[in-house]
Amino acid sequence: MWTEGYIAVDWGTTNRRAWRVRDGRVEEEFADDLGFTSVPSGGFPAAVEQIRQRLGDLPLLMAGMVGARGGWVPAPYLPCPLDLATLAAGLIEVPESRAFIVPGASFVDGLRADVIRGEETQFFGAVDAGLCPSDGLICHPGTHNKWALMQGGRLVWFRTVMTGEMFSILKAQSLLKAWLDKPAHPGKLFAEGVARGLEGRAVTADLFTVRARVLLGTLAEADVPSFVSGLLIGADVRTGLNGMPEGEVIVMGRGALTQLYAAALTQFGRPNRQVDGEEAFLAGTNAIVERLS
Amino acid sequence: MWTEGYIAVDWGTTNRRAWRVRDGRVEEEFADDLGFTSVPSGGFPAAVEQIRQRLGDLPLLMAGMVGARGGWVPAPYLPCPLDLATLAAGLIEVPESRAFIVPGASFVDGLRADVIRGEETQFFGAVDAGLCPSDGLICHPGTHNKWALMQGGRLVWFRTVMTGEMFSILKAQSLLKAWLDKPAHPGKLFAEGVARGLEGRAVTADLFTVRARVLLGTLAEADVPSFVSGLLIGADVRTGLNGMPEGEVIVMGRGALTQLYAAALTQFGRPNRQVDGEEAFLAGTNAIVERLS
Structure with a gap:
């Protein structure tokens, strides 16, 4: 057939x-x-x-x-x-x-x-x-980011982090929604968000600081998407790497989102390489x- | 006047x-x-x-x-x-x-x-x-939970965690929404959620496990609100207590939500007392x- x-x-x-x-x-x-x-x-x-x-x-x-x-x-x-x-x-x-x-x-x-x-x-x-490689850690960004560990060509472990969905629902109806309608970019404000996301507080705490900083004038409205994306991806990367072996991480997928994850992994000190999904x-x-x- | x-x-x-x-x-x-x-x-x-x-x-x-x-x-x-x-x-x-x-x-x-x-x-x-007391930590649950530190009757520090808003938006449109239309209760599944929330992973990771556990039959749909509430409140309490002085926490507010925070604080080993908001x-x-x- x-x-x-x-x-x-x-x-x-x-x-x-x-x-x-x-x-x-x-x-x-x-x-x-x-x-x-x-x-x-x-x-x-x-x-x-x-x-x-x-x-x-x-x-x-x-x-x-x-x-x-x-x-x-x-x-x-x-x-x-x-x-x-x-x-x-x-x-x-x-x-x-x-x-x-x-x-x-x-x-x-x-x-x-x-x-x-x-x-x-x-x-x-x-x-x-x-x-x-048949052994190593894969990161697969999307609506639901997947971290997967391959050993000898077998899928032995994985973890889903609903980062993309969280960004979408924050954009659709949270107190931050008015500021989230532009795409995120891997620059200074994204890196600032990643750094805070890696610190391990509840992301619901750092998300509120975004509103506070805009109200107090220490964060430009145009920078909100990159900062929030950095926060969520930083927390995601911290969780995904926890307990996993050292070495290169394969970032699988395509487009802007995989580039943001690659930037966050690099910021975290992990070598990484993008593979087309x-x-x-x-x-x-x-x-x-x-x-x- | x-x-x-x-x-x-x-x-x-x-x-x-x-x-x-x-x-x-x-x-x-x-x-x-x-x-x-x-x-x-x-x-x-x-x-x-x-x-x-x-x-x-x-x-x-x-x-x-x-x-x-x-x-x-x-x-x-x-x-x-x-x-x-x-x-x-x-x-x-x-x-x-x-x-x-x-x-x-x-x-x-x-x-x-x-x-x-x-x-x-x-x-x-x-x-x-x-x-x-004029010195001590206050926890004020709501749409935006507030942790506040009083010293000598002055407000010296506070932190907002948007736990209530997060629960609302998950209920309104996330992949968990069909299971979140009942109130949460401070029982076994709430405590399970709190325990996981206190561990400090990205809450976006543990939220996806809820869907997976329901699909695989290890979590009853009726228990989802209590478990998710526990997850979010556990992460909130972990973040709010971080770096704060020991001693009794005042839980200020009213109703079911303050009782859930009081239960989570007790589970975390912190004495607490409720004050009517x-x-x-x-x-x-x-x-x-x-x-x-």
């Missing part, structure tokens, strides 16, 4: 991307903002059909929120430690649809529990294609397809 | 309260949800007039957000350390209105800045009336009026 090519789909919380792949290479693609939270209840079959209308009548290999509760068809969370062969063997076939959903992964340690959907495909793909994702779906053929 | 009695008004972010006071005693009062964020732009004169219609044509002594930027008339922030006599001497008179606004207070230490409006009247009132506020306005007459 897979020899004719396939469509890879990465369904995120706030957007989705799809690629038509033949012989391991992308022929056509699109991205839109029909993420998990924008698909209406019961709307996944139509949203999936739309992908085939745009990219062709091919088998679908989908990862991410399409397999979540409230998605198209539930796919389980496979427990860590997890390897690529187990992930590929756990694909969920949607009946009579030539569509397959990659399982998510779970991590449980006492009272702490965590889940992931979609990024696991990127992690395994990046290791399989040699984009990142799309390239990693397609390496992951190709690696899974190889194991199916 | 003040011998005929006065109306005291505490104008908060999400609600307001007003009392008609004669000879230091309350004759009549009301409270409604016309807080600062609910008054339309330019709506303060009408919102103030409404208070006199309900309680009588008397002088007004107002504290809180009525003096903020976007309020009725701007009242300054007086810097810490601050005493009651300086606060009373700094009243702002609204022209031709027989209305006076209590200034706010500010605290600046390097890059940290903080402001307060309304609670300062409660702090000074509580000390003046002997409801709390309304009683403290009226003690504060009476103390100011005495200094004016």
Whole structure:
């Protein structure tokens, strides 16, 4: 079935991307903002059909929120430690649809529990294609930033920090919202925010100082997005690195957000390197397809 | 002017309260949800007039957000350390209105800045009336929790933590919103949350574990409000107590929220005692009026 090519789909919380792949290479693609939270209840079959209308009548290999509760068809969370062969063997076939959903992964340690959907495909793909080492720490920024530890090519630990979502909801309705409608930049005020975020106070304390500083005239309104972004990312980086091994951190993803995380890691004294998340994702779906053929 | 009695008004972010006071005693009062964020732009004169219609044509002594930027008339922030006599001497008179606004207070230490409006009247009132000692730490829960250090009856330090606002915005639109529509209770799950909040990770990390635990079946949906409340209050208490002197903490306010903070402080091993915030506020306005007459 897979020899004719396939469509890879990465369904995120706030957007989705799809690629038509033949012989391991992308022929056509699109991205839109029909993420998990924008698909209406019961709307996944139509949203999936739309992908085939745009990219062709091919088998679908989908990862991410399409397999979540409230998605198209539930796919389980496979427990860590997890390897690529187990992930590929756990694909969920949607009946009579030539569509397959990659399982998510779970991590449980006492009272702490965590889940992931979609990024696991990127992690395994990046290791399989040699984009990142088979041992080391990955940071994957997004709506929900994921810190992941790979050992011998296996996913052994991860932690989610909802930094992107927190920035969005502060922008939508907090006392800071009027000042957060511009993008953040990795400059002096971002670094100041990171430095405070790394100190480990409740972020709800430092967030209020932003309002106070604007009112008292010691912080310019235009600098608020960079400072707040620095605060949240600094706290995120402090938490993500805690207890993790030394060495280079792989920052996986694309665009402005990965650059902000890279800047914060550098400020924290950690060597880091950016890896393109799309390239990693397609390496992951190709690696899974190889194991199916 | 003040011998005929006065109306005291505490104008908060999400609600307001007003009392008609004669000879230091309350004759009549009301409270409604016309807080600062609910008054339309330019709506303060009408919102103030409404208070006199309900309680009588008397002088007004107002504290809180009525003096903020976007309020009725701007009242300054007086810097810490601050005493009651300086606060009373700094009243702002609204022209031709027989209305006076209590200034706010500010605290600046390097890059940290903080402001307060309304609670300062409660702090000074509580000390003046002997409801709390003139030296010690006060915790004042609310939309914005205030930690305040009194020394010799002066306000020398304070820190705002926007815990209540964070809970509200998570409830309004985060991935946890469906599970946060019930009140929190100080029981086992609240204590679990407090314990995790005290550990000092980014709260954005522990918040995501809530979703993961519900999905994986290790946390009941009904327990989410208490656990999340515990997480946020635990992080708040850890930050508020940091570097502060030992000894009893005064928890000032009223109702369920002060009880949750008292429970968290007890869990942290700190003796604490609750003081009624309304009683403290009226003690504060009476103390100011005495200094004016």
